[in-house]
Amino acid sequence: MTALDPLYRRHRFPADIIAHAVWLYIRFPLSLRMVEDMLAARGILVSHQTVRLWAEKFGRSFANEIHRRSSGQFGDKWHLDEAVISIRGKKHWLWRAVDENGFVLEVLVQSRRNAKAAKRLMRKLLKSHGRAPRVMVTDKLRSYGAAKREIMPGVEHRSHKGLNNRAENSHQPVRRRERIMKGSKSPRHLQRFVSIHDPIANLFNIPRHDISSSHHRELRAATMSMWAEIARI
Structure with a gap:
């Protein structure tokens, strides 16, 4: 076959x-x-x-x-987080969203850590999943609140460092790979890798x-x- x-x-x-x-x-x-x-x-x-x-x-x-x-099978509680990552000596941010079960919903490599970057992640989430979450959990970064008020105004927002371990832990596989590969060549290269890696990681x-x-x-x-x-x- x-x-x-x-x-x-x-x-x-x-x-x-x-x-x-x-x-x-x-x-x-x-x-x-x-x-x-x-x-x-x-x-x-x-x-x-x-x-x-x-x-x-x-x-x-x-x-x-x-x-x-897996379309439509993810949870309705979204955890959003961002992690700093160095690419050729320049600081970038790996924005990630996971559901309450740890399944990765979306990952974006961006050069900024502000409301514009948070809005881009939320728009991509809504486009990819076709619906807003019941609850959104983030850390204390104010950019999330500003972006949510514009993109998802009716969604409950819980902003607390201790509530977002789920999203923070989801960065670990890429961190391990980063050490093995001694960094990424470019933001585009990293984006391409995580967009392949994370759906397969969801399966397993x-x-x-x-x-x-x-x-x-x-x-x-x-x-x-x-x-x-x-x-x-």
Whole structure:
């Protein structure tokens, strides 16, 4: 079935190898050369540049399909946060929104930390999800309040540092990747990566607390089955 799939047409390597390489790179905090070495250990000789091209092409396709399938399934309590990130010595801000279950709703790389940047994030959220949240939770940054009054005036806004751990913790995977890759090349490069990484991370966001080991294994097996379906392998 995969040999005839248009997605993998004109590619020398089989679909399952390509999908596995993309899964390794996106799912775990690995560098491109680490993925190259892991594939080489199994006798699969492919350059790290090829892995990068696979991640950009096929990762985008997988992320779009995951986003399409998850439409309307996110919670109505949105946590918004921003984290500083250095790109070629210049300060940028990684704006992120997650729901109450930790699923990433939107991520934007911006050069400003002001009301205009907050408005851009909120507009993108509304366009992507087609509805406003019941509650919006942020830290004490005043830009959120100013943007909310204009973009989502009827939404309840809770502004408190201690209430926003959910969004702050969601930055950790990108922070780990940043250390592995020794920074990002450009804002565009980082935006492209997170727009692929976060939908796939949502798919593998399997709860570990308050469930039994057997239930966790069942959820993991179901997630891997869905991944195989999305990757068409």
